[in-house]
Amino acid sequence: MNAKYWHSTENKNVQCDLCPHNCKIAPGKTGICKVRENRDGELFSLNYFVASSMAVDPIEKKPLHNFYPGSKILSFGTYGCNFSCQFCQNYSISKEFSPSRLENPNLTKESFLKYLEELDTKDLNDFVGVAYTYSEPTVWAETILELGPIVRQRGLKNVMVTNGFINPEPLGNFLEFTDAFNIDLKSFDDNFYRKYSAGRLQPVLDTIKSASKKAHVELTNLIIPTLNDTDENFIKLRDWVAKEIGPETPVHLTHYYPTYKMTLPPTPHETVLYARKILKEKLVNVY
Secondary structure (H helix, E strand, C coil), X not given: CECCCEEECCCCCEEECCCCCCCEECCCCECCCCCEEEXXXXXXXXXXCCCCEEEEEEHHHCCCCCCCCXXXXXXXXXXXXXXXXXXXXXXXXXXXXXXXXXXXXXXXXXXXXXXXXXXXXXXXXXXXXXXXXXXXXXXXXXXXXXXXXXXXXXXXXXXXXXXXXXXXXHHHHHHCCCCEEEEECCCCCXXXXXXXXXXXXXXXXXXXXXXXXXXXXXXXXXXXXXXXXXXXXXXXXXXXXXXHHCCCCCEEEEECCCECCECCCCCXXXXXXXXXXXXXXXXXXXX
16 A cells, blocks of 8 residues: 655655654665555555454553543554654564564455444443554554544544654644544653654654644653653653643553563552652642
């Protein structure tokens, strides 16, 4: 499938314009996300209609606490990610997957719609919609841009669980049908983003501000001992959210545990409680 959001450069090279990495991709190569490939001077989406995982979950698992609490949502994801977090809990589908997993699309709009109808008729008061999650959903742009409007047309909700690292144009397209976001705000230190996630802080902040103007937004901060658990980090995060997004914005503070490339010890429960105390000085909904 031809990808969206790119332009040609020279000698059949292309630049991907989906996220702020703006990867320069030579023929036969992929971008950082591993799912957008230059084929003879054109960019292709390798994960188009390829699903890695699917399950019906309580919406609180996304986590969304203040958006249709008590409801069920279809969690749905693919392969690939435009970050390289050393502590990724889903690394087997985000970074360390075999390219063969992308060779055969295992989903169609028809099969998706049929499954959606089955879920929707089981309990109309309980099932709320679809969450694009597990790996980074923005790198599944071509598929979600087709499925999202179908979900909206059925009167159901679209939810994005994302790292927020996306350029303004594609974000604007997602916002046309997305009802809620949970966005990872991994740290309020740009050096943390660059060193441990291969990303940058400011584009994430820009996404949070833009999304909050048109959709329900909740934030998640994974607390990692010695890396982003300082008073300064919690205070900066608290003050920015309170001022720029609003003091009622839900923020989820979560425990880290050793996984993938990171071996630091798990986050002490006391650290999470301490962080919550700091955030609660200016924010209402801290979980």
